[in-house]
Amino acid sequence: MDLKFSVAGRIAKPVDEVFEAVVNPEHLSHFFTTGGAKGRIETGAVVTWDFHDFPGAFPVQVVEVERDKRIVLHWGAAENAAATDATGKRETTVTMTFEPLDDGRTLVRISEQGWSETPEGLKASYGNCEGWTGMLCAMKVWLEHGLNLRAGFYK
Numbered sequence: 001m002d003l004k005f006s007v008a009g010r011i012a013k014p015v016d017e018v019f020e021a022v023v024n025p026e027h028l029s030h031f032f033t034t035g036g037a038k039g040r041i042e043t044g045a046v047v048t049w050d051f052h053d054f055p056g057a058f059p060v061q062v063v064e065v066e067r068d069k070r071i072v073l074h075w076g077a078a079e080n081a082a083a084t085d086a087t088g089k090r091e092t093t094v095t096m097t098f099e100p101l102d103d104g105r106t107l108v109r110i111s112e113q114g115w116s117e118t119p120e121g122l123k124a125s126y127g128n129c130e131g132w133t134g135m136l137c138a139m140k141v142w143l144e145h146g147l148n149l150r151a152g153f154y155k
Contacts, residue, residue, distance in 0.1 A: 002113065002117075003113065003114075003115040003116075003117060003121055003122060003125045004111065004112065004113030004114075004125070005111065005112060005113075005125060005128075005129045005132075006109060006110070006111040007109070007110050007111075007129065007132050007133045007136060008107060008108065008109040008110070008136070009107075009108055009136040009137070009139075009140060010101065010105045010106065010107050010108075010140075011105060011106050011108060011139065011140045011143055011144065012104070012105050012140075012143075012144050013105070013106060013143045013144065014100065014104060014106065015068045015098050015099070015100040015106045016068050017106075017143065018098055018106040018108060018139070018143065019067065019068045019069075019098050019106075021139060021142070021143055022041065022071065022096065022139075023040055023041040023042070023065070023071070024040060025037035025038055025039060025040060025047065028049075030142055030148055031135070031138040031139050031141070031142035031143075031148060031149065031150065032049075032135045032138060032139065032150070033049045033050055033051060034050075034051050034052040034053070034150050034153075034154055035049075035050030035051050035052050035055065035057070036049075036050050037049050037050070038057070041062050041065060041071060041073075042062060042065055043062055043063070043064055043065045044062060045061075045062045046059050046060065046061050046062070047059075047060050047062060048060065051154070052154040053154040054078075058075055058076060059075070059076075060073050060074075060075045061073065061074040061075065061091075063093075068098055068100075069097065069098055070095065070096065070097050070098070071094075071095070071096040072093065072094070072095050072096075073093070073094040073095075073096075074091045074092070074093055074094075075091060075092065075094065076089055076090070076091060076092075077089070077090040077091055077092045077114060077115055077116075077121070077124055078124045078127065078128070079115060079116060079118070079120040079121050079123070079124040090114070090115070090116060091114060092112050092113060092114035092115060092128070093112065093113055093114050094110065094111070094112045094132075095110070095111045095112075096108065096109070096110050096111075097109045108136060108139070110132045110135070110136065112125070112128055112129075112132065134150070137149060138150050
């Protein structure tokens with residue numbers, strides 16, 4: 001079994017605005033990284049994301065960025081499993097795609113894969129699926145209505 005998932009949602013904003021909301025740490029901190037984000041998402045960068053529900057900044061390696069189209073990231077898998085990278089930690093790959101729709105909205109799809117095929121890996125994958133779904137919902141509400149859906153949700 002290959003542990004992976006994909007979630008998607010449509011946001012009533014143009015693709016360039018939606019993409020910028022993800023790559024700009026000031027914007028991302030309004031609706032996703034409840035503890036803040038540091039560093040702009042650019043190919044080769046290592047940014048940090050902090051969350052109130054998982055305290056402590058997480059390093060996120062930016063593998064590839066194609067403006068207004070795609071972002072590929074690596075980050076820690078949050079499971080106790082055999083390591084797969086040179087640092088001794090298992091990492092997953094997150095791929096975000098941004099597709100402009102004919103009606104002016106943007107389809108955002110987030111896929112993640114790379115957990116170990118263990119009960120811990122399965123549990124970690126479910127947790128991240130929940131997190132990315134929440135991120136899409138919060139991004140939609142933030143961009144369309146200016147409301148921080150996650151404010152006070154975790155702390």
